[in-house]
Amino acid sequence: MSRFEKAVLLCLALFAAWHLCSTLFADAPPRPGGHSAEEKAVVSGAAGNASGLSLAREAGVRAADGAGSNFVISPLSIHAALALVAAGARGVTQTELLGLLGSASLDELHRAPTIKLVGRLNGLTQTSFACGVWVDRRQALRPEFMATGASRYGATAESVDFVLEAEQARRRVNAFVANVTKQLILDVLPPGSVHSSTAVVLANALYFKGxxxxxxxxxxxxxxxxxxxxxxxxxxxxxxxxxxxxxxxxxxxxxxxxxxxxxxxxxxxxxxxxxxxxxxxxxxxxxxxxxxxxxxxxxxxxxxxxxxxxxxxFKFTFEFEVSSDMKKLGVTRAFNRGNFSGMVSGMDELSITGVYHKATIEVDELGTVAAAATAIVIGTTSVxxxxxxxxxxxxxxxxxxxxxxxxxxxxxxxxxxxxxxx
CATH class of the missing domain: 2.30.39.10 (Alpha-1-antitrypsin, domain 1)
Structure with missing residues (x-):
């Protein structure tokens, strides 16, 4: 096993512990009465959605009824990416994301069997999973966000120049994903997806061979x-x-x-x-x-x-931008001056500017090889x-x-x- 693959093993814990991280390092103590009335309404309206599966339904039906194309998505990859974003969100922004994830709290999400599975994927012969965070060098991830990510998940965090070298930064994220997926996913971030107003990119990559x-x-x-x-x-x-x-x-x-x-x-x-x-x-x-x-x-x-x-x-690849489907399923605040104060210091008006997912699968007489990646771009609002x-x-x-x-x-x-x- 290479040094990189050993490092990748540590990344898996990232998803499972974000929930605890967010609870421990919130900017303010919890309200005596729990969620606000607005937050409770969001949970009530969106609870029960299984994020990846709900989004798969939206995109899959559109693919089947539209051009009649083949379709594949990784609900697990999307679930992990959105959970990572939820850990750095606060207020209604976080509550909407939790509703899409089908959990009333970060602690509940942390206890879900899916989260525990993510923590084991790199210990299995069939799978590998890695995640990373790229932040513009003019901004700073919250120290607690970085420390918890490093100590609990072995997450990689990298400083890049989105203002002057946006294209180079995009290529670095894509290279990270390509490495984990053994070159099956080469360009999860399409040209133009990051630019001078980008502050943070969060991405993960999943590989399966059975x-x-x-x-x-x-x-x-x-x-x-x-x-x-x-x-x-x-x-x-x-x-x-x-x-x-x-x-x-x-x-x-x-x-x-x-x-x-x-x-x-x-x-x-x-x-x-x-x-x-x-x-x-x-x-x-x-x-x-x-x-x-x-x-x-x-x-x-x-x-x-x-x-x-x-x-x-069969063998094919499918990719799509997820934002419109997320909005249909109740996540709106994250796209319009969301609260990501648990992630980045000193930036009050950040929004998700793109959610990109790409998956590929090959099934033959011997088995299955599949890979997927999800990248979320956050920037300033513009029987x-x-x-x-x-x-x-x-x-x-x-x-x-x-x-x-x-x-x-x-x-x-x-x-x-x-x-x-x-």
Whole structure:
């Protein structure tokens, strides 16, 4: 393991402890009555949202209903990035972010199983995760913010010149992400995303590589794409029993990866295949993003003998700017003179100017390689029991997720409408 990779291991704790950091080093003691009336209203209106999944639903449905493109997102990467921002936010700005994260307080978020998983990702053979903070050299991160990040998370903080060397700073962030994702994500920050008014950039990177517990054979099979056309695509096949279950309107397939012997985490891919002309991908996104335990409850629990079996190989990348979807889900203050006094000293009018997410995934007969990154720019305001043969022929658009079994944390979520699209 290289010196860089060892350093990256320390970064994972950053997400898990931001919540405690924010509580310990708040600018003022908590109000005797807790949250203000305005903050309580925000929590009431937004609580229950699972940030990454809610945003995945917004962007995924748009991708499926619009140009009919393939789609992938990392709810875990987005969750970690927004939690980092929430740790440096204060007042209603923080409360709105917590509402999007599905928690009423930083302490509650800190106790979530997803946070505990983030702290273990760099100890697993399949995954790596890193985060960093870049601040303009004319500004200063709060000493408590830096100290807590370094001592509890091993977070990297770097001073750059956004005013005179914005393009060089953008490239440094992108190089950090590219290194962690083994060059799969090269440009999470697009040209023009940072400029002279940028004060802080926060970014993380997630890498996943998992081999199937049972490798597959490959053959060419038809796949029906929206509009009535059919294309021949390289597909995986098997005659071995698989985890398959039938539900009203769709069927589910669980494809386990080879996992750690000590079972610190167990990963699998879940594929949800709508019955022809019965359910839409939008319906499945609604359920997966808004219904607690949906993915866990619809993960097949036992193997059944298979008849026909086909899952296409696919490889593609998806990127989008997240701000508009965040605003739809109730986060507005952070984009308009937000309160980030827990992060940067001496700057009263900071706002999020861009939230950039990029993810890539490749699935073949051997397993899955996936990576994702999220960068946030902050600047000055300007069930089946049958033992009969069961088919699973994914020859039409389907939804997929890469899930950690113990915590039900979704690392990647997306859909395939045409395996030939890159």
């Amino acid at each position: 081999a199937w517990s049972q490798p597959f054979d490959v053959f060419t099979a038809p796949f029906h794409i929206p509009g009535g056309s059919t294309v021949g695509v390289p597909s995986m096949k098997t005659y071995q029993s698989q985890y398959i279950a039938l539900y009203p309107g769709f069927r589910a397939l669980k494809l386990p990866y080879k996992n750690e012997v000590d079972q610190q985490a167990a990963f699998y891919m879940l594929i949800l295949l709508p019955d022809s002309y019965t359910l839409s991908l939008a319906y499945l996104y609604d359920k997966a993003a808004s219904t607690p335990e949906f993915i866990k409850k619809h993960t097949p629990a036992r193997k059944v003998p298979v008849g026909q079996f086909m899952v296409p190989k 089946g029991r049958s033992r009969a043969l069961m088919d699973f022929v994914a020859d039409r658009p389907f939804l997929f997720a890469v899930v950690e079994e113990r915590t039900s944390t979704v690392l990647f979520l997306g859909h395939v409408v045409n395996p030939q699209l890159g």
